[in-house]
Amino acid sequence: MDQRTSTESQLTSSPLRLDAASASSPRKSAAEGPSWSKDSGTAQSDANASRQEDVVFDVRDLSVHYGSAPALVDVSMTIRRREITAFIGPSGCGKSTFLRCFNRTNDLIPSAKVTGRIDYHEQDLYAKEVDAVEVRRRIGMVFQKPNPFPKSIYDNLTFGPKVNRMKVDYDEVVETSLRRAALWDEVKGKLQQNAYSLSGGQQQRLCIARALTVDPEVILMDEPCSALDPIATSRIEDLMRELQKDFTIVIVTHNMQQAARVSDRTAFFTAEVESETDDRRFGRLVEVAETSKIFSNPDDKRTEDYVSGRFG
Amino acid sequence: MAVSTPARPREQGTRGFRAPVGETVREKFTQFVLLLGTLVAIAVLAILLIDIALDGVGGLSLDFLTNYTSRFPERTGIREGITGTLSLMVLVALMTFPLGVGAALYLEEFAPRNRWTRLLETNINNLAGVPSIVYGLLGLSVFVFFLGFGRSLITGALTLTALVLPVVIVASREALRAVPREIRDGGLALGATPLQVAARQTLPAAIPSIMTGMILSLSRAIGETAPILVAGAAFSRRADNEPWNLTEGYTAIPIQIFDFVKRPQQEFQVEVASAAIIVLMVLLLIMNSAAIVIRNRYSRNR
Numbered sequence: 001m002d003q004r005t006s007t008e009s010q011l012t013s014s015p016l017r018l019d020a021a022s023a024s025s026p027r028k029s030a031a032e033g034p035s036w037s038k039d040s041g042t043a044q045s046d047a048n049a050s051r052q053e054d055v056v057f058d059v060r061d062l063s064v065h066y067g068s069a070p071a072l073v074d075v076s077m078t079i080r081r082r083e084i085t086a087f088i089g090p091s092g093c094g095k096s097t098f099l100r101c102f103n104r105t106n107d108l109i110p111s112a113k114v115t116g117r118i119d120y121h122e123q124d125l126y127a128k129e130v131d132a133v134e135v136r137r138r139i140g141m142v143f144q145k146p147n148p149f150p151k152s153i154y155d156n157l158t159f160g161p162k163v164n165r166m167k168v169d170y171d172e173v174v175e176t177s178l179r180r181a182a183l184w185d186e187v188k189g190k191l192q193q194n195a196y197s198l199s200g201g202q203q204q205r206l207c208i209a210r211a212l213t214v215d216p217e218v219i220l221m222d223e224p225c226s227a228l229d230p231i232a233t234s235r236i237e238d239l240m241r242e243l244q245k246d247f248t249i250v251i252v253t254h255n256m257q258q259a260a261r262v263s264d265r266t267a268f269f270t271a272e273v274e275s276e277t278d279d280r281r282f283g284r285l286v287e288v289a290e291t292s293k294i295f296s297n298p299d300d301k302r303t304e305d306y307v308s309g310r311f312g
Numbered sequence: 313m314a315v316s317t318p319a320r321p322r323e324q325g326t327r328g329f330r331a332p333v334g335e336t337v338r339e340k341f342t343q344f345v346l347l348l349g350t351l352v353a354i355a356v357l358a359i360l361l362i363d364i365a366l367d368g369v370g371g372l373s374l375d376f377l378t379n380y381t382s383r384f385p386e387r388t389g390i391r392e393g394i395t396g397t398l399s400l401m402v403l404v405a406l407m408t409f410p411l412g413v414g415a416a417l418y419l420e421e422f423a424p425r426n427r428w429t430r431l432l433e434t435n436i437n438n439l440a441g442v443p444s445i446v447y448g449l450l451g452l453s454v455f456v457f458f459l460g461f462g463r464s465l466i467t468g469a470l471t472l473t474a475l476v477l478p479v480v481i482v483a484s485r486e487a488l489r490a491v492p493r494e495i496r497d498g499g500l501a502l503g504a505t506p507l508q509v510a511a512r513q514t515l516p517a518a519i520p521s522i523m524t525g526m527i528l529s530l531s532r533a534i535g536e537t538a539p540i541l542v543a544g545a546a547f548s549r550r551a552d553n554e555p556w557n558l559t560e561g562y563t564a565i566p567i568q569i570f571d572f573v574k575r576p577q578q579e580f581q582v583e584v585a586s587a588a589i590i591v592l593m594v595l596l597l598i599m600n601s602a603a604i605v606i607r608n609r610y611s612r613n614r
Contacts, residue, residue, distance in 0.1 A: 149495060159502060
């Protein structure tokens with residue numbers, strides 16, 4: 001993918017491709033950042049050094065088109081380390097599309113075209129030499145519908161380490177990830193059972209555990225609770241708060257209360273109509289700020305209308 | 313069909329919740345017609361089976377299975393037919409599985425969606441409907457003459473492979489397509505390559521259906537007469553030939569049945585042919601049962 005229009009590399013980017021040995025090394029400590037971004041030149045001039053450390057993703061003028069139809073236009077924002085960032089907005093506002101840009105899942109849709117720039121620790125994610133597969137290992141994803149593999153719980157959790165040739169003790173990975181996903185006590189006696197035998201909420205926590213097995217830095221969650229009942233939802237929300245200590249989380253949600261409950265920062269997107277003659281809709285970022293500000297004192301009238309339930 | 317519910321006036325009441333007159337009759341009548349269709353199909357099959365069983369059971373014996381074909385009805389057997397059919401089956405399976413599943417995986421998981429792949433898909437779908445005798449002619453001209461394999465076992469196996477390959481590809485593609493998109497997404501999100509996802513998640517999840525399609529295609533292949541007859545199967549095989557010798561002549565049960573039926577003696581036409589048909593059907597039944605067993609075992613272990 002090399003369809004960027006703006007901000008052509010003033011940074012000389014290093015490839016995101018890692019060899020097997022470094023892929024299996026433990027995660028870098030928080031302050032250090034990934035070693036492969038060390039040589040990627042100086043930071044953006046407008047960001048001071050200490051803030052730059054906390055920025056995981058720096059999005060500039062990002063647009064996504066499906067064929068000729070725009071899905072998302074001109075988004076610029078940052079995602080900060082170990083924060084939970086929530087994307088809210090009405091249907092069709094492109095928030096899921098945006099989320100899928102962060103681990104290059106949109107690449108899998110042939111008609112999708114991404115322009116603009118997303119920097120992950122100052123590495124352009126869409127640079128020509130960046131390997132999307134490697135990006136997806138660093139940046140995990142949890143989907144709307146729980147999607148465990150039709151295999152045993154154990155096999156679900158060892159798949160990631162296996163395909164990434166991580167030299168780890170599988171039993172240990174399974175136990176650690178299940179404990180972190182607050183699922184261990186419920187399934188420790190039945191690891192060989194098919195994952196489909198779990199309840200919906202358990203399946204979703206298994207999917208979160210599965211995302212943790214490859215030791216990502218970021219976890220993207222695309223409406224992770226929309227298929228779950230309130231009790232299962234609340235467990236996932238508790239889990240997110242717990243995971244926030246070690247991971248950066250980006251969550252798309254239809255549920256404003258959920259955004260208000262779990263997130264540190266919230267981005268509000270809106271769907272705009274292309275023109276009077278063309279009612280195809282595309283998304284635009286309206287406002288991004290601390291969650292408390294978005295829900296109590298937003299700058300934009302449209303945000304206020306949305307969070308107060310006047311539309312959407 | 314859009315159905316509009318007319319607002320019924322409330323004062324009409326429940327009328328004891330009785331269905332409108334005529335609706336029940338129509339309902340029952342439709343069900344009866346459908347049942348009739350089912351019964352006709354089953355009846356035809358039953359008559360066929362009973363007829364063959366009555367005619368053929370007298371001819372069945374251990375000798376019938378182990379003897380070579382003979383000019384005398386009481387001494388004849390279908391040994392070379394059984395071994396030939398089994399050899400064909402193994403060879404066709406060995407060639408069809410990798411080719412068919414490979415093509416399906418490519419088309420379903422990796423091929424770009426463009427004019428050429430669409431053309432390819434249309435062709436494969438059409439090939440699945442080509443009359444089997446055409447494959448016989450293909451076998452005759454390509455394998456027997458052009459490639460010079462002669463009227464040998466390998467020619468028969470290749471001809472039957474060409475015959476069932478399109479069906480296996482179509483069935484395998486259906487099986488792969490039935491694997492939920494989410495499973496692929498889940499694999500890719502863990503940093504697996506598309507190939508790893510296809511090999512370790514999508515294909516294993518689709519294997520039960522693929523195996524079912526595969527075995528059913530194989531049963532079709534070993535029941536076929538026309539293509540291998542055209543492509544040079546013999547009516548018998550010399551006793552000193554090994555049944556698995558790829559480059560020698562061969563025969564198969566359906567070919568032998570054809571041979572028996574056109575012999576002048578009544579015993580051959582009725583008793584011996586029916587006995588051979590029973591053997592062939594038992595073989596097919598075993599294969600279809602195997603398909604069910606395999607599918608169940610895989611589904612349990614998933």
